[in-house]
Amino acid sequence: MPRPRSESARQSVLAAMRGALSADGYDAVTIEGLAAEAGVSKQTIYRWWPSKAAILGEALLEGELPGGDVALSFSSDVEADLRGWLATAGANLARPENVALVRALIAVTATDPALGTALNHRFADPIVSWIVARIARAQEDGAVRADADPVVVADQFVAMTSYAALTGRPLTPDRVDALVHHLMQGIATR
Amino acid sequence: MPRPRSESARQSVLAAMRGALSADGYDAVTIEGLAAEAGVSKQTIYRWWPSKAAILGEALLEGELPGGDVALSFSSDVEADLRGWLATAGANLARPENVALVRALIAVTATDPALGTALNHRFADPIVSWIVARIARAQEDGAVRADADPVVVADQFVAMTSYAALTGRPLTPDRVDALVHHLMQGIATR
Amino acid sequence: MPRPRSESARQSVLAAMRGALSADGYDAVTIEGLAAEAGVSKQTIYRWWPSKAAILGEALLEGELPGGDVALSFSSDVEADLRGWLATAGANLARPENVALVRALIAVTATDPALGTALNHRFADPIVSWIVARIARAQEDGAVRADADPVVVADQFVAMTSYAALTGRPLTPDRVDALVHHLMQGIATR
Amino acid sequence: MPRPRSESARQSVLAAMRGALSADGYDAVTIEGLAAEAGVSKQTIYRWWPSKAAILGEALLEGELPGGDVALSFSSDVEADLRGWLATAGANLARPENVALVRALIAVTATDPALGTALNHRFADPIVSWIVARIARAQEDGAVRADADPVVVADQFVAMTSYAALTGRPLTPDRVDALVHHLMQGIATR
């Protein structure tokens, strides 16, 4: 019968976290700053989240993850499709808001492995699914060898994306072409 | 005529950093703790290093980087050599002291991109060199296609290694086999 | 037909205050603790009392005040009667439950003069009345000079009692004897 | 060999305490407020004082205690001298700054008996000494009976003063006259 949790307070905090993240970076985010920015008291934050990382986690899960919005349709050319995906992901990751998000994600992972792993799954799983599905289709079409393991290939894509984000080295069209070409060559029929 | 910088103080601090790193993780390291542990005054630390990250940097540069000691000789089988390298690197990264080091490296990178990038180069460059050299030799031997770009392949190896370290997913022999096989298939002659 | 104020809630709160007082001291008493201890909600307390001091006040007014239960009968010897009263009061004040009560009383007085003064009157008035009556009787008997002001003497008794309670210095039989003897000498006939 | 404690910081804190005391009362004094008012960091306060009460103690010990400045010279009339002292003490205690000080003193005593007792001694001892000395002189002069105990009388003065301060009832000339007259009558020769 008590008063129910305030949804608006919750949203304000998550929004403040997203804002602070791109403004200052994860390390510089402060619970007190969040509270002030969100117009919420510190106590309300501590009542619902055990740590800064937990807020980040919820903010990421709630929001749109960069790369997660892979709604690209399948064309008849696997390599072109994957090239398209990697180029899009690379462009997304280069956008400032997302740079901050991914850096934060990496920072928590290096700091709180358990939460980090969970978030990384949330980030990587849809990507892997899409790539695996695309390659499976290519196997049906006969463009990719039947004995290739789609998951191994998908992992490479995710690893490349993550490493590019970490080091900040941009995925230029040239690199995208070379990478995808190399990875596909390993599984193409003939 | 002034008194010269104390090398022993410097070494104590770097050792304290390495110790604290594996004991508590980078985030939990404090300058005061370092000073106490090293038996050195805070001021001495601030006199010589501008930040915690800088100490980490020097500690990493001074110490043995895991994976950097790849002095494997070339056999006649490229794929076996690369499999050997990746297996060794994976085993190294799984050792506790090194987990802490790599996590710290990732944490600084996500926090201080400039320093992080420099350190990442120190970490990645020898690996890339070795892999590029091995593949170049394989091209001479005719085992790898002449038009393949060794750097692209080397990048994949580094990215995979880094991503495995970040997520903590171990590089099991099975995965190593599958990965190397796939990556080599893309460049093997016919 | 509103629900009437719950007398049992009221009693629980006052009892909790008395309990907490002797257990932890006035300063350490908290409204939340009181509410929890009394099995009552905070709001219920705030609905009926404006402050912690007010609850203390009601608890004191409701309960037995130490020293207030002076129902000693008059003997033929004024000095012996007063000695008896002061000894009893001193003994009462030394009992642990009462130490807490008196300390609390003094603390509110120093903090909330208005309430404190009211409570002090509740505490002092019966004492003053009794002493004044006893001395008046002695004046009728001719044991005390007619021109002495009984109120001035009564004030001394109360002041001594209060000061002893404040400083915690016990009223030993020796001190009681000396004090009463001195005070009576000032008003005894010749 | 470190930097020595800053005397100016110490003084600022004590001054801030004295100021806040008369402005708001002891209970309302806040360590943070003190720090802000004194232009000192909270940590500096916590480094040197374990509690608010300890600061009050030092502030009281350092400053002039009301009533402690009894430098009245002895005339040939004991009663007049004591009347003079009590009147002066009463007037002092009625001054606003001192009301706050004494209330604070009483509040700590009721809260932290050990410290309170120590402070009360600092407050009462010089008074007792002076009164005892004056009465001893009167005994030499033959104005006070040789078998009277000066300490018992001095205690009465202190108790009266303290009780008057606690209850806030002013020591008017009338009351002073009556009290001193009564107390002296008990020990005057004849």
Add this chain to the structure above:
DNA sequence: ATGTAAACGAGACGGTACGTCAAGTCTTCGC
């Protein structure tokens, strides 16, 4: 051998943020 100037330990200082506690107010629901 003696001056001297920087390095060093120690740690005080003004700060910022932490995570906790209680105060007093507000909101919901059951009786």
Add this chain to the structure above:
DNA sequence: GCGAAGACTTGACGTACCGTCTCGTTTACAT
């Protein structure tokens, strides 16, 4: 409409480190 439960804002608590600033003391080198 009273009362429980408890979410909310507010503001102080005491702690941990930050980076800066004196302090004396030590020590290598240049006279």
